[in-house]
Amino acid sequence: MNNSITINGKAQAVDVDPAMPLLWFLRDTLELTGTKYGCGMGLCGACTVHLDGQAVRACMTPLGAAFGKQVTTIEGLSADGSHPLQIAWVKNNVPQCGYCQSGQIMAAADLLARNPAPGIAEINAAMEGNICRCGTYTRIRKAIVEAAVQMKGAVT
Amino acid sequence: MSMLDSSQLALNRREFLKTSGLVLGGLAIGVSLPRGVLGKLESTAFEPNAFVYIDRNGATTIYCGRCEMGQGISTALPAAVADELEADWSRVTVLQGDANAKYGPQGTGGSRSINVMLEPMRKAGAAGREMLVAAAAQTWNLPVEDCYAKLHTVYNRIDDRQLAYGELVALASEMPVPEQPTLKTRDQFRYIGQPLPRHDQGEVVVGTRIYGADKKVPGIKYAAIRHVPVFDGSLKSVDKTAALAMPGVVDVVEIPRFEKPFGSVGGVAVVADNNWVAQQALAALKIEWEAGPNGSYDTTQYKQLLVANVESPAKIEFEKGSLDKAFKQATVRHAATYVGSHLSHSPMEPMASLVWVQEDRCEVWASTQDPEGIQKTLAEYLGRKPGDITVRVMMAGGAFGRKFMCDYVQEAAALSKAVGAPVSLTWSREEDTRTGYYHSCSAQHIEASIDGDGKVSGWLHRTAFPTIDSLFNPAVAQPTADDLEDISKHPYGIASMQVESGLAPAHTRIGWYRSVYAIFYGFAINVFTDELAHAAGVDTLEFIRGIYDNNQDPQQKEQVQRCRGVLDEAARMAGWGRKLPAGQGLGIAVHYSFESYVAMVVHAEVKGDDIIVHRVDCAVDCGLVLNPDIATAQMEGAVIMGMGLALETEINFKAGAVVNSNFHDYKVTRMSAAPAEINVRFIGQDFRSTGLGEPGVPTLAPALVNAIVAAGGPRYRSLPIKAA
Numbered sequence: 001m002n003n004s005i006t007i008n009g010k011a012q013a014v015d016v017d018p019a020m021p022l023l024w025f026l027r028d029t030l031e032l033t034g035t036k037y038g039c040g041m042g043l044c045g046a047c048t049v050h051l052d053g054q055a056v057r058a059c060m061t062p063l064g065a066a067f068g069k070q071v072t073t074i075e076g077l078s079a080d081g082s083h084p085l086q087i088a089w090v091k092n093n094v095p096q097c098g099y100c101q102s103g104q105i106m107a108a109a110d111l112l113a114r115n116p117a118p119g120i121a122e123i124n125a126a127m128e129g130n131i132c133r134c135g136t137y138t139r140i141r142k143a144i145v146e147a148a149v150q151m152k153g154a155v156t
Numbered sequence: 157m158s159m160l161d162s163s164q165l166a167l168n169r170r171e172f173l174k175t176s177g178l179v180l181g182g183l184a185i186g187v188s189l190p191r192g193v194l195g196k197l198e199s200t201a202f203e204p205n206a207f208v209y210i211d212r213n214g215a216t217t218i219y220c221g222r223c224e225m226g227q228g229i230s231t232a233l234p235a236a237v238a239d240e241l242e243a244d245w246s247r248v249t250v251l252q253g254d255a256n257a258k259y260g261p262q263g264t265g266g267s268r269s270i271n272v273m274l275e276p277m278r279k280a281g282a283a284g285r286e287m288l289v290a291a292a293a294q295t296w297n298l299p300v301e302d303c304y305a306k307l308h309t310v311y312n313r314i315d316d317r318q319l320a321y322g323e324l325v326a327l328a329s330e331m332p333v334p335e336q337p338t339l340k341t342r343d344q345f346r347y348i349g350q351p352l353p354r355h356d357q358g359e360v361v362v363g364t365r366i367y368g369a370d371k372k373v374p375g376i377k378y379a380a381i382r383h384v385p386v387f388d389g390s391l392k393s394v395d396k397t398a399a400l401a402m403p404g405v406v407d408v409v410e411i412p413r414f415e416k417p418f419g420s421v422g423g424v425a426v427v428a429d430n431n432w433v434a435q436q437a438l439a440a441l442k443i444e445w446e447a448g449p450n451g452s453y454d455t456t457q458y459k460q461l462l463v464a465n466v467e468s469p470a471k472i473e474f475e476k477g478s479l480d481k482a483f484k485q486a487t488v489r490h491a492a493t494y495v496g497s498h499l500s501h502s503p504m505e506p507m508a509s510l511v512w513v514q515e516d517r518c519e520v521w522a523s524t525q526d527p528e529g530i531q532k533t534l535a536e537y538l539g540r541k542p543g544d545i546t547v548r549v550m551m552a553g554g555a556f557g558r559k560f561m562c563d564y565v566q567e568a569a570a571l572s573k574a575v576g577a578p579v580s581l582t583w584s585r586e587e588d589t590r591t592g593y594y595h596s597c598s599a600q601h602i603e604a605s606i607d608g609d610g611k612v613s614g615w616l617h618r619t620a621f622p623t624i625d626s627l628f629n630p631a632v633a634q635p636t637a638d639d640l641e642d643i644s645k646h647p648y649g650i651a652s653m654q655v656e657s658g659l660a661p662a663h664t665r666i667g668w669y670r671s672v673y674a675i676f677y678g679f680a681i682n683v684f685t686d687e688l689a690h691a692a693g694v695d696t697l698e699f700i701r702g703i704y705d706n707n708q709d710p711q712q713k714e715q716v717q718r719c720r721g722v723l724d725e726a727a728r729m730a731g732w733g734r735k736l737p738a739g740q741g742l743g744i745a746v747h748y749s750f751e752s753y754v755a756m757v758v759h760a761e762v763k764g765d766d767i768i769v770h771r772v773d774c775a776v777d778c779g780l781v782l783n784p785d786i787a788t789a790q791m792e793g794a795v796i797m798g799m800g801l802a803l804e805t806e807i808n809f810k811a812g813a814v815v816n817s818n819f820h821d822y823k824v825t826r827m828s829a830a831p832a833e834i835n836v837r838f839i840g841q842d843f844r845s846t847g848l849g850e851p852g853v854p855t856l857a858p859a860l861v862n863a864i865v866a867a868g869g870p871r872y873r874s875l876p877i878k879a880a
Contacts, residue, residue, distance in 0.1 A: 016430075016432075017432075020430075020432045021432065024430055024431050024432040027370075027431070028378060028430035028431055028432070029430065031372055032363075033363070033366065033367075033369075033370035033372075034362070034363015034364065035363070036367075036369070036504070036505070036553070037369065037431075037506075037582060038504050038505075038506075038585065039585045039818050039819050040435075040584060040585060040818075041585075041818055041819075041820070043818055043819040043820055044504065044585075044819050046504055073363065074361075074362065074363035075362060075363045075364070077362075078362075081358060081361055081362045085361075086361040086362065089357070089360075089361045090353070090357045090358060090361055093353055093354055093357060093785055093786075093789065094357075095226070095354070095357055095360045095361070096226035096227070096228070096554075096789055096793060097225055097226030097503070097504065097505070097551070097552065097553050097554040097555075098226065098356075098357075098360035098365055098551070098553070099367060099503070099504040099505045099553025099554060100504045100553075101360055101361065102363045105361060120832070123827070124827050124828040125828070127827040128826050128827050128828050129826075130827070131504065131819060131824060131826060132504070132796075133502060133503055133504050133554050133556070133797070133824060134226045134504075134554060134793045134796075135792055135793035135794070135795065135796025135797055135825070135830075136789070136792070136793070137796060137825075137826075137827045137830035138792055138830055138831070138833075138834055139789070139792070140827070141827075141830075
């Protein structure tokens with residue numbers, strides 16, 4: 001059994017209880033604190049990361065389920081903050097407190113990977129699991145649409 | 157007089173307003189004091205006051221003493237300093253100040269940051285600019301009047317010489333600090349009024365912004381806590397055996413209640429090598445609690461009690477005119493009762509801090525709104541001096557009033573002391589939901605009359621809610637005369653008025669929740685006004701205008717004018733009176749709170765059991781707006797938070813304990829409910845700048861309830877509409 005997880009491109013040996021949620025391994029062991037704790041029950045989306053390219057809640061993902069797989073966190077979404085979503089987030093001044101925004105961006109990145117031109121209803125459905133108490137939802141929608149346009153431009 | 161001591165006084169909103177003038181005076185002196193540390197620096201840098209620091213290369217640091225929790229204050233205020241300093245914003249780094257009196261009052265609440273700090277911070281920037289200009293003038297042997305600063309450089313009007321700020325730091329440090337520096341006039345503003353981007357967004361989107369929950373130091377341990385579920389209850393027994401046997405557990409620590417307003421309610425915590433182990437061990441504890449005197453608190457019954465207490469005569473705190481006469485001579489009379497629920501702030505970052513208590517020092521890294529409160533509370537707890545508690549103010553992942561209290565920091569201190577290591581304590585969402593400081597639930601009863609001329613002639617307003625004062629003095633069992641001033645001084649023009657306070661003893665901790673009592677005052681007053689307009693057969697907008705226009709009190713003239721201003725602007729923005737499809741309607745509300753004015757028109761649709769908010773138009777008068785984009789974001793956030801408490805957010809108690817636990821049963825606004833459009837306009841910019849963190853919240857719920865009626869739906873008088 002390979003007790004190793006590739007996190008943001010770097011292999012990490014796991015020497016703790018494989019039942020430990022990925023969230024706490026990221027935050028406490030690796031000190032990658034961009035992924036946030038918000039609820040511990042998969043209800044708020046603050047801990048959203050990508051597991052083999054798919055959005056998952058790190059608080060509900062045991063380390064064992066990630067063995068041999070690729071994990072991408074907000075710190076690894078781009079080398080330098082240049083993902084179109086990150087650019088659109090800054091341009092639209094989306095974050096207020098910012099605590100939920102790592103999860104929002106990772107959820108949005110997953111949406112755009114599956115659906116390069118989502119409509120508002122599709123954005124709402126994809127982002128429904130990510131809570132923002134500061135109330136940045138209308139800006140998040142706008143930033144996702146802008147990033148989608150940018151990314152399409154890049155592909156064609 | 158209550159049991160408040162001097163430092164708690166500053167934390168009580170009313171008293172805070174009363175004393176802040178004094179505090180401000182102190183700061184004004186602070187700003188103009190000679191530079192303390194400069195001698196030691198031998199003028200290698202220019203540090204004219206607590207807020208400004210320029211090094212020999214011109215790199216500029218501006219400190220923000222107010223706490224950042226997402227409201228953008230650490231951009232808005234430093235930008236105003238940079239403006240007066242004539243600094244190039246691209247060369248400015250903003251740093252959050254630690255707890256320190258040199259920054260003036262740091263307790264960040266009551267939408268006071270701009271009110272209290274804008275002028276002192278502008279002066280700090282202007283003083284720096286004048287000293288740099290004076291240094292250049294001396295270098296060139298020219299009169300100061302011939303020299304001027306522009307974007308990090310001083311020029312003169314005589315020849316083409318110039319000196320960069322970095323070249324001037326040594327000499328500028330020798331210049332006298334001007335007592336009354338000249339502030340810019342509005343036409344000279346460079347950054348004030350501009351939508352400068354937040355200084356910290358780049359860090360947020362790559363996950364490197366460090367919050368209280370994120371802070372690490374060598375040797376760090378992590379803790380998980382469970383609190384006494386019923387306020388004033390106690391720990392009966394705890395079996396620690398299984399928890400202590402788990403690998404990675406450092407200790408299980410009982411934390412007794414610390415009987416201070418911002419102290420721990422008491423509980424049991426596990427300290428471990430990481431959060432996961434701490435949580436697992438906490439779950440393995442076998443705990444029995446004693447419920448204590450609040451063990452029968454039940455919000456369903458309590459709200460019924462509040463309703464009974466406002467539907468019968470209560471303690472009269474304010475009277476004017478003759479209500480009896482007005483009611484007898486009425487052509488229209490109407491009465492209604494409104495009910496509101498407890499709310500939990502539930503910021504996305506639960507209560508979190510890292511504390512390291514050592515023999516000779518105590519260091520705190522906390523998400524907080526009140527660094528001085530931490531110093532005070534920990535000083536009392538540890539038996540040390542407040543100045544010996546170092547408080548590093550971390551970015552708060554939301555706060556909404558909750559992080560003014562520092563019970564969670566005191567708990568981390570207790571744990572650090574117990575295990576002799578730095579301890580990071582992050583509350584679980586369940587503990588955050590169940591053992592907070594709640595927004596008061598409330599009942600209000602209003603009766604009013606309209607006379608033969610169509611004027612509102614009499615207004616009886618009874619209110620009952622557990623008060624924040626009860627936190628400081630448990631003997632306070634009903635709203636105080638001060639609490640009722642927001643009703644008695646409401647700028648409606650009504651000749652006869654009576655305001656009464658109903659009994660409402662507190663059975664839990666009550667705290668400041670974004671907008672505080674204005675949430676239920678704004679709700680009851682605006683919904684009742686709409687009902688009264690319907691009873692009178694008059695369009696609500698016209699009716700509200702009429703009530704304001706009837707106010708002839710010269711002392712309220714400005715308030716009336718500014719309320720009318722935002723009311724008319726919101727109505728204009730929304731196209732008030734326009735025809736909408738069946739099942740849709742517009743509702744309007746206007747409220748003055750925290751010295752700012754907000755009116756909203758909500759466009760809602762009732763579709764079976766669904767209530768859809770399509771659009772919200774907001775008109776705001778908070779005087780001169782420092783940063784229109786940040787101010788707009790504050791209003792957008794207020795709309796979303798207002799929608800939550802209007803539609804589905806509520807905390808309920810049974811058998812003394814909160815029944816909600818996490819976001820599945822404590823429902824907050826999510827993406828799909830957010831309106832398609834939130835439009836925000838600012839008027840009244842000739843007035844002095846006032847705050848905007850809170851004033852946006854109170855108008856959403858009443859405007860929505862009024863819109864539902866306009867859409868053909870029922871009149872909801874109890875919030876949230878979709879109660880559990």
